[in-house]
Amino acid sequence: MTATPELGTPRTASPDLLRSAFRRHAAGVAVITARGASGPVGFTATSLTSVSAEPPLVSFGIGTGASSWPAIADTDHVGVHILGEHQSDLAATFARSGADRFGAPTAWREGPEGVPVLDGVLAWLVCRIVGRVPAGDHRIVLAEVVLGDLSGAGRPLLYHQGRFNGLRD
Helix, strand or coil, rough: CCCCCCCCCCHHHHHHHHHHHHHHEEEEEEEEEEEECCCCEEEECCCCCCCCCCCCCCEEECCCCCHHHHHHCCCEEEEEEECCCHHHHHHHHHCCCCCCCCCCCCCCCEEEHHHHEEECCEEEEEEEEEEEEEECCEEEEEEEEEEECCCCCCCEEEEEEEEEEECCC
């Protein structure tokens, strides 16, 4: 019989427990963009997930109190941008509340379906929203990929232990 290592003291479920557990989980970093009523909106997301290959579906979470939520709630299309390790400043800008996310030095253009497309990313996708699922104080957005560009070069940006990082060999 194998000895069981000491498990420590279990903690009762709480928002802090969940946040602390997921700080230990490295996640890829994406920026989600949309055209809002008064201009482009966007936010940094580490919850991006590939859901289905046929049809091609992705999902991401967004808090209903987020400044981008009203635009995401009303729009038909979003941009999904996979960030490279050289883009930690861009990720921080889109994560910061009250930041001018689309002002200099952010380089972007209006893309298909009016979606803001960020320059210099590893890949970008334009997606049609097919569902918004309530999940506590968030919504899980399901979106079907319409088109994309995979021509960016580099290694992915990761989020771990509250910081943006690159891959290590």
